[in-house]
Amino acid sequence: MSPDQTLAFETDCHIFDGCGFPAPGLHSFTFEPIATIGGFEFTKPVLLALLGTVVVMVFFWAAFGKAKVVPGKLQLIGEAGYDFVRRGVVYEALGKKEGDKYVPLMVSLFFFVWIMNLWSVIPVAQFPVTSIIAFPAGLAAVVYVLWVSLTFKKHGFVGGWKNITGYDKSLGAVLPLVMVLETFSNLLIRPFTHAVRLFANMFAGHILLLIFTIASWYLLNGVGIAYASVSFVMVILLTAFELFIQALQAYVFVLLACTYIQGALAEHH
């Protein structure tokens, strides 16, 4: 692996050259720091995260900064995205009255996650920032803190615990079991799955893309060229598929966040 980490694999290695397939793995997700500032390693994912932040803000500034009643093309696109999250996700899960408060959070969450996913297929960048667990975990933590605090704010201390533990007298003998499971599921599993669902999808997607991209290059020798072309077709197909998955995972992440908040605001049954 070259120390500058501009490429994800060895470029001087081909099949029939007595060189093994440089398979992608965990090492594909660790980068040599571009710069080290006071012990902090400034790596490619961090750079992409910051760039993504700028891109989202610049795009929406261009779209909404000088918004007009009769929209331009960019504003129209921005409005479509905004309306999709607002109506399609937030109002759908929380209703217009309750949901209005959470629209800014969900809209920024959606587009932030989406651009972080999108880096995966953007030339030169080609790395999904969300495949580093720290980023989805941070976002899931924000939602988790909001969800738990809303639960106690809405129902009070006892009511909040009843909500989290799924307390329901009509369950009778199985109630303790249900309460243990619900508490475990809600307080521990839920934030974990929320973060890991996004992380794992992006991680796996990146590995898939890497496998076929590396293979396309690695097989480019002698008879291997025929296989390399198949592999390259797979790269294209998977890139399209990843585009879909990236948007879908951003959508799922935000939808789940809304569902959690809806659960916190709902009257416990």
Place this chain on the structure above:
Amino acid sequence: MNALTFLAADEPENPLIPPIPELVIGLIAFAIVFAFFAKKLLPNINRVLDERRAAIEGGMEEAEARKAEAQQVLEDYRAQLADARHEAARLRQEAQEQGAALIAEMRAEGQRQREEIIAAGHAQIEADRKQAAQTLRQDVGKLATDLAGKIVGESLEDVARQGRIIDRFLDELEAKAEAAAETKAEAGR
């Protein structure tokens, strides 16, 4: 260098343990995006969307007002048309009544004139008749006297002569009557 040596050089990390610096940077980056959306961009776009809704609703209200106005005008027009029709019918009715009255009047006038003429004719005829009767009475008396004188003057035994006398008398009588009619016609003119 291959993957193994790379892994050996950089100890493999558990991909599920979040590195703290990235966690912090991710949170800061998201906080910036969120703040920008919440404080600036979304209020901006919401204001514009509200304005647009207001504009569309305003347009709709205006259209509604126009529609109501058009409806009002149409109703007025229809009312006027109905009035005009009513008026025309009334005038026609009036004209018919007037015409009928005129005809009746003229008919009455004609009747009156006819009766006058008839009455005048009757009076004339009566006068003529009286005059004729007067004349006839004088003439018949005179004729009777003449005839009696002639019958007495001639022999009554001969039937043939008698016949001739009567014929002659009647011829004279006719001649006289014609003469009288001519004088009367002349007098009538």
